[in-house]
Amino acid sequence: MTGFGAVFRPQLPPERLRSVVRLADASGLDQLWLWEDCFREGGISTAAAALAWTERVRIGVGLLPVPLRNVALTAMEAASLHRMFPGRPVLAVGHGVQDWMGQVGARAESPVTLLREHLAALRALLAGEQVTVDGRYVHLDGVALDWPPAAAVPVLAGATGPRSLRLTGEAADGTVLTSATSPDGVRAARRLVDQGREAAGRTGDPHEVVVYLLAATGQDAADRLRADLAAEGLDQVPGxxxxxxxxxxxxxxxxxxxxxxxxxxxxxxxxxPDPEGFVRFAAEQVRPLLP
Incomplete structure (x- = not known):
């Protein structure tokens, strides 16, 4: 069965989250995803609130920009969520938007190297290992979590370019693709991810591919969709x-x-115009049409 969800976009004020996430939970939606976009809502804080307000819906964060975060802090926060709400958080990390990273003095000279080091350390810490590493960006000296997750948890990573997509196959447990990804783009991304998995000897490990789909329904849906694509410079991209x-x-x-x-x-x-209505539409009208 295809996993299915919707996004609570951070253009909405944080106080709108409670009504949206409770509706997602009550309506039977599989997943609700949050974004840590600069300089809007924090990913971990909103995820913790969303999980506390609900009982069953899975809460995704796609994604946490690694230049903003010491990997030990990422691991501590991720482990806490997984212990308090086992099986429900879905966390992804990524390069972050480089212009935003530059605004806060966190732009990395080699984003791919930083993400590789962060993923390796994060997965090891969440597995309960004691980690010592002296990399180009990540430096840990005998660090281990007192409260690692009680069971193995996947770490996803966002990617767009070929090097990053291969890296997610090598070093992450799943890949998050943006809404700028067409079906042909998903096929191409999957091939690159699988190249990375093969290079790392991980072809037997599960690897989830998550993709966002920009969607509009109701009045002026086509106009709103075109305007969003045009704002991102994607209005000429088919599919x-x-x-x-x-x-x-x-x-x-x-x-x-x-x-x-x-x-x-x-x-x-x-x-x-109606975020709650959009979630209800996804859960009650679209979900029943999917296998």
């Missing part, structure tokens, strides 16, 4: 986004699933 009723959206989800996505997460437009 991106979907506007229409539940049937049209479900067909777009299935195209991504057939291309290799394990989980598809609906991303509303930035000017979505």
């Amino acid at each position: 991106l986004g979907v506007a229409g009723d539940a049937g049209a959206v479900a067909e777009a989800v299935l195209r991504l699933a057939e291309a290799g996505a394990d989980t598809v997460v609906l991303q509303p437009t930035g000017d979505e």
